Amino acid sequence: MTPVRSPGGFPVVGVIGGGQLARMLQPPAVALGVQLSVLAESTDASAALVIPSAPVGGHDDLDAVCRFAAECDVVTFDHEHVPAEVLAALEANGVVLQPSPAALVYAQDKLAMRRRLTEAGIPCPAWAAAYTIDEVVAFGDEHGWPIVAKTPRGGYDGKGVRVVDRATAPDELAEWLDLAVSHRDSGSGPLAGGVLLEVLVPFDRELAALVARSPSGQAAAWPVVETVQTDGVCTDVVAPAPELSAQTAAAATHAALRIAGELGVTGVLAVEMFQVGEQILVNELAMRPHNSGHWSIDGSVTSQFEQHLRAVLDLPLGEPTAHAPWTVMANVLGGDDDRLYPAYRHVMARDSGVKVHMYGKGVRPGRKIGHVTVIGADLDDVRARARHAADYLRGVIDE
């Protein structure tokens, strides 16, 4: 369906990918009178359920993407999986892409990102690219075992990340190393640059610095948050990160703003980091609204979703200040029961301050299907309430 333009000169923002991030752009788009159009994976994709203009098409289908983009004033992304050839064709057709392909590559390819950040002097874990087990062993012997091995492209939620030691590396990495050699020899494929090796950082905790930057170069930063991961999946986000020194918070924000500026990022940029003592090391980048910023919907003056729209449209950015001393966002992961709505009565009756966000996604164990947010002045209380609501919705507690 062709997007219907609102009268009054309002633009159409196209989003490639119909997941929950595209879906959560819709409330601020409605408020701003901006029309969204989403290229969705299917008619029942999370965003397609709430955005009237949601043609179905693959993000790697050149014709579908070009037809879709021709109807939009600006095109942005729900994920980083659009292939470079498709991005290049869109650019050649004059489509305005925010962020640009030149910036996006550093969110698509962890090796390119490591190389670029190292060049820019941004602190990262020690790393190398490998095609052979000898290179892997040499890296581990130099930096200490175990090490972390990653596929540079296509991973999410810890898929594509393996911790290996000297004894398990040959078996665990054989397949990736073989693929890397064949992708390198054929000149294409997600592992053409090699397998990414990193030291296993003995971090105290994980942080995320979320900033937004507009094409004109204006930038805004939210408070640095703590992200808590379980089995590679983010379960809770606390804003701001508790007991973070002003100096480390400033270093994290400064690194994120520098990355945004140096790489020419437009829209929201999430920089995932490890904290080791007072030091921060960058883990990875996302150039779109990010799970670590969901707290901002209920917890800050301008949510990451509104800010992303303002940024990609090159509008002046909004105030990122938090409403309360603490905000805790807890992800609702799929459990065994796929009937979610009946749980609302208890969650809402028990705590009228809990804000529930559901993504319209089918329940699969461990899948992110929604989140809850609580704000307040007492961190322990806010955290316990958010955790309770998320656990109850998941079905792991029943009172």
Ligand code: ADP
């Ligand atoms: P994905 O792209 O799948 O989210 P990440 O690179 O963010 O993968 O890694 C997922 C998780 O694995 C991180 O959040 C962190 O907990 C852990 N991890 C990744 N790299 C390292 C590392 N070098 N040292 C220690 N832990 C790591």
